Amino acid sequence: METRELIIIGSGPAGLTAAIYAARASLKPLVFEGIQPGGQLMITTDIENFPGFPEGIAGPELMDKMREQAQRFGSEHVFEEVERVDMSTRPFRVWSAGKEFAAKSLIVATGASARWMGLESEQQFHGRGVSACATCDGFFYRDLVVGVVGGGDTALEEANFLTRFAKKVYIIHRRDELRGSTIMQDRARANPKIEFVWNSVVDEIFGDNVVKGVRLKSTVDGSISTLALDGVFVAIGHDPNTAVFGDQLEKLPNGYLKVREGTKTNVEGVFAAGDVADSHYRQAISAAGTGCMAALDAQHYLESLPE
DSSP states (O other), X not given: OOEEEEEEEOOSHHHHHHHHHHHHTTOOOEEEOOSSTTGXXXXXXXXXXXXXXXXXXXXXXXXXXXXXXXXXXXXXXXXSOOOEEEOXXXXXXXXXXXXXXXXXXXXXOOOEEEOOOOOHHHHXXXXXXXXXXXXXXXXXXXXXXXXXXXXXXXXXXXXXXXXTTOSEEEEEOSSSSOOSOHHHHHHHHHOTTEEEEOSEEEEEEEESSSEEEEEEEETTTOOEEEEEOSEEEEOSOEEESOGGGTTSSOBOTTSOBOOBTTTBOSSTTEEXXXXXXXXXXXXXXXHHHHHHHHHHHHHHHHHHSOO
16 A cells, blocks of 8 residues: 555645646545545635635635646545544554555545535525625625524624625524623624514525525413515534544544644644634635645645655
């Protein structure tokens, strides 16, 4: 079995940027793209804040361009999920689709997945009025009415941000009190554009080609009501995609991977990039930046190994 210099797990902006830099350094990285190549950007219709595209670019197109750029320099891509990773041996071992692979270094760029409400209509309108990222999509709701589902800091931050564009923002929460920090609560309550819908859950999202509103169910008496909306932002948190690594990599209390000195994990030779190690920014450009850093860190690590 051939021992490769570098294996990259993940294919969003972080993984593919890491592949570009690693391939240009002649590391010939093997990239496991998974069953959703391109990560969360594959379900993002228009990206207008990624540098270099003044007219904007579709998420899938941006990911295709990144992949083509990496392949141009010699990266190899496998469209399979990684099933198991063993970091206790040298070289590291990776299993996918019944095959075993070995590498001197690893870059973990598996991202984080937004938590969803689990509604069929939620998936139906994904990218057509339903989003999990106000920073990404808020611009498209200028002078419109939107709803934010959630009651923690994420929901409050998203709602406050959306008031820059929307004329009205409803915060829909299943309880009658918020879970967010006091300062974020005070900020939301003081914002004249924000209105709270208490003790309610979204039972269905409705519309035609785009969202027109939501059906709400009371958590107190089960009564049903409707609320006209042009967009729905689900802000009930994200989960880093770390299950395949078990307890081999050190995590922060919120479950995201802990990195130090750039992108180094607690396992020498293993680096983390993108949303799997970032619970704060969660942007394509910041993920790409850490992908670059991880590739450079991996290159320097490999150069330090004895011949």
